Amino acid sequence: MVPTVTNVSAGIPSSKVKYSKLSSTDDGHITCQKETLPAEFKKSPTNIPYKAIACASLQFLTGVFLIITGCLLLAGYSSKVGANRAFPVLTVGVLVFLPRFYHPIIAYRAYRGCQGYSYRDFPDCDD
Template identity: 85%
Template sequence: MVSPLTNVSAGIPSSKVKYSKLSSTDDGHINCQFKKSPTNIPYKATACASLQFLTGVFPIITGCLLLSGYISKVGANRAFPVLTVGILVFLPRFYHPIIAYRACGGCQGYSYRAFLDCDD
């Protein structure tokens, strides 16, 4: 059975715990809590997002050129599937290169925390 005069979390008897009053000028804040930690740039996530972005842009451009008849006269039979694949690859990651560019430039409201952590 634990005595009521024992600090349960540390197992120290209360007679050995020393307390001191805080200074009257202390407002409860520590200066180091307001310092920004250094930002770790997620290179793998940035490279993956940029690669997926470019992989989506290529079929979109190819599909538009097919649809307009600039590449060949196949028309919509091949253009719409190519456009669909390009849009499906492009849409999930089109904003990540923008976020990386703005975070690198130091724009307010943009940080690398928006990227998924790819480090294993």
């Protein structure tokens, strides 16, 4: 005889428990909770921060351009100045690139609707 596993909290054998898959649109509230939620807990329409995305993208592209230019200067492909100009250009490129390389990724994933990404992750640039 094989012992049956029971749900300890309810004392129900596991063979009698019915499981169902949750819907992908479930936000964790039942219907009566949704109707009684205060306004600060209800989802508001998301405003897309165009200024912040444009600023982050411009800084990202500027950093990439400066890093590529610095690498070409260091390798001697664009001119023969060598490290005299290559290291300052690389330094400025890295300083511009590093703080903003993840913002285009956040914007793309928020646009696609990936879980865990939102336009609220951007700083507020509206004055």
